[in-house]
Amino acid sequence: MGGLQIQEMIKTRKYMENVNIPAPGDGVILVRNVSQGQRFDKGTEMFRIADLSRVWVLVDVFERDAGLVQTDPPVRVNLSNQGKVFTATVSKALPQFDAVSRTLKLRLEADNPEFALKPDMFVDVEFPASLPETLVVPADAVLDAGLRKAVFVDLGNGFFEPRSVETGRRLGDQMQILGGLTAGKKIVVSGNFLLDSESRMKLAAAGMHGATPKDPVCGMTVGEQKARAAKRTSDYQGKTYYFCADGCREEFAANPGKFLKEAPAKMAEASPPAARPAAPAGAAHEAHAAMAMEAKGSPEAAARDPVCGMAVDEAEAKAANRQVRHGGKPYSFCSDICKQKFSKEPGRYLK
Numbered sequence: 001m002g003g004l005q006i007q008e009m010i011k012t013r014k015y016m017e018n019v020n021i022p023a024p025g026d027g028v029i030l031v032r033n034v035s036q037g038q039r040f041d042k043g044t045e046m047f048r049i050a051d052l053s054r055v056w057v058l059v060d061v062f063e064r065d066a067g068l069v070q071t072d073p074p075v076r077v078n079l080s081n082q083g084k085v086f087t088a089t090v091s092k093a094l095p096q097f098d099a100v101s102r103t104l105k106l107r108l109e110a111d112n113p114e115f116a117l118k119p120d121m122f123v124d125v126e127f128p129a130s131l132p133e134t135l136v137v138p139a140d141a142v143l144d145a146g147l148r149k150a151v152f153v154d155l156g157n158g159f160f161e162p163r164s165v166e167t168g169r170r171l172g173d174q175m176q177i178l179g180g181l182t183a184g185k186k187i188v189v190s191g192n193f194l195l196d197s198e199s200r201m202k203l204a205a206a207g208m209h210g211a212t213p214k215d216p217v218c219g220m221t222v223g224e225q226k227a228r229a230a231k232r233t234s235d236y237q238g239k240t241y242y243f244c245a246d247g248c249r250e251e252f253a254a255n256p257g258k259f260l261k262e263a264p265a266k267m268a269e270a271s272p273p274a275a276r277p278a279a280p281a282g283a284a285h286e287a288h289a290a291m292a293m294e295a296k297g298s299p300e301a302a303a304r305d306p307v308c309g310m311a312v313d314e315a316e317a318k319a320a321n322r323q324v325r326h327g328g329k330p331y332s333f334c335s336d337i338c339k340q341k342f343s344k345e346p347g348r349y350l351k
Contacts, residue, residue: 057108136174152188217248307338
């Protein structure tokens with residue numbers, strides 16, 4: 001018997017058939033292990049009672065995010081289903097590692113007014129974090145194709161170029177860009193899947209109706225409709241030739257016979273034995289060709305991009321920081337994408 005019931009028997013001098021077992025404190029019953037008429041032994045846990053006025057919140061933190069968690073500032077706990085927000089503090093207890101979910105179990109302590117937080121509930125936790133300055137774009141602007149992520153850069157006059165990018169963390173509706181894109185570029189933020197679908201359809205249509213025309217000067221694939229719209233065509237001996245840039249058209253007009261004789265050799269030279277990425281439709285090759293023709297200069301001063309085989313002016317590539325030294329020799333590139341591919345696997349392209 002408890003002390004209170006014993007004192008009651010002393011006062012009344014009567015024997016009590018029922019024994020009262022009071023709980024040591026107030027709270028909410030979490031577990032009940034006894035029923036009426038049940039026999040139990042000493043030490044049996046009959047009820048489990050918890051005081052929910054102050055609760056623990058167990059948070060799953062991924063290993064890559066553990067270094068961003070700060071223990072000093074308060075943490076926001078959102079009960080989204082009820083629209084309530086609580087403030088919690090990080091416990092001094094060391095977090096435990098869960099081998100199944102591969103996460104750290106971090107414990108928070110929070111006041112629970114009106115007992116809104118109950119055992120086994122799910123909540124969202126926001127940790128304040130300080131990140132270095134970085135380049136971000138809207139998450140919808142990144143086209144994720146599985147092995148490749150890209151954004152479409154506006155080149156002007158209705159032309160768009162797909163750029164392969166390397167992404168980092170996603171912060172709400174923003175995506176961190178680690179490489180492949182520089183600040184200040186104008187990109188497509190919505191409907192980029194339509195551009196991607198159009199590019200694929202044009203490639204498929206070109207395969208069904210025959211090969212797409214080639215620029216006789218640089219050997220690049222040219223969209224016939226885009227070349228006509230940009231007035232980059234030239235008629236010679238009853239045949240129409242299409243060009244990727246105004247520079248190519250002007251060189252062809254000055255000496256058509258020279259390029260018609262050298263076109264097969266130039267095309268072979270621009271296609272090295274190393275595996276080249278699939279040609280994107282229209283805009284990407286037009287942009288590469290335009291840069292190549294502007295930087296070509298004299299034949300003696302031109303170098304070859306080891307990735308795509310385009311002619312590159314070494315001085316301009318050096319000024320744009322598009323040079324890489326490998327084996328004691330500098331290599332120049334027509335774009336940042338080619339430079340990144342070469343830096344990852346130089347041996348592949350040098351072969």
